Amino acid sequence: MTDRFSSILPVALMVLPGPDGTMTFVHQIKGPYADNWLLPGGGVEPGESAEAAAIRETAEETGCHVAACSAFAVYEFTGTWAQGSYHLMLFGFLADRAYRVPAGFDGHNVGAVRQSRIGEVPLHSTDLQILTDAGVASYSDGTIARALAADGITMTAHRVSGTTRVPVPPAS
């Protein structure tokens, strides 16, 4: 774990609406934000696109197989935790529609999954900006800055207006 967080970690997450105006949260059990309700997501694997990582991690953690999503922001987060410093490059995606977590689904690598209205979950400081950028909440700059400062987190948020993908054609 120390090695993993001693360098820059590329991660991707999904803002995943649920039924009846809810949002999907997972109880994180690992990493610098352990023991918080966070948005589903995790590390991008070498050779994997950030979008594919967000979809894969969301399926693993929530049981929801997102058909399509779009990037709305890329974040740089730095801070410290029990293991030392960490530095995340985080790609945020918004799912195309609401998905319902399958009944009885427990999640993989997370403590629990829930779909609740945003005001009914204790949000991690990083999620205030993320949910606002995704257009599903509207926290003020001051509220966000105070929450991040209380957690000792520095954030740079690059809002994304559009994505172009150029795949390599299949080998002939």
Added chain:
Amino acid sequence: MTDRFSSILPVALMVLPGPDGTMTFVHQIKGPYADNWLLPGGGVEPGESAEAAAIRETAEETGCHVAACSAFAVYEFTGTWAQGSYHLMLFGFLADRAYRVPAGFDGHNVGAVRQSRIGEVPLHSTDLQILTDAGVASYSDGTIARALAADGITMTAHRVSGTTRVPVPPAS
């Protein structure tokens, strides 16, 4: 080198206008794009913002100290080279104005520096999209896709419309 490129490498570069409608290029001597004229830039260090990395690498490679710049896109590039696969997460910045490379400046970790009009330099395939996104060139989607395919490169370009930075206040 193999270790470095076996995981995902965060890098930052600068689109750096020069005098008389020129752009600034450096002759790369290391890494998967060695022996090409590229835009100045390099790896983001742990704890360093992508913007700070772009400014630092530009100073090292071109002698130009950029006072301000803005992010215009974040890229995911994957491909293969002599050492195996590589995977870059690349933050692109545009300098606030034109800068002149100091006379006699040789650059650090690069083979050479030049300021030329875009049409007068053999461009690497990745730079076609980057210069277009920065608003200093206008290559077509087809031209870009063909050039990347010829180099076996997969690209995802997330265009950035604005950046917010929330620093941790100085310790009191």
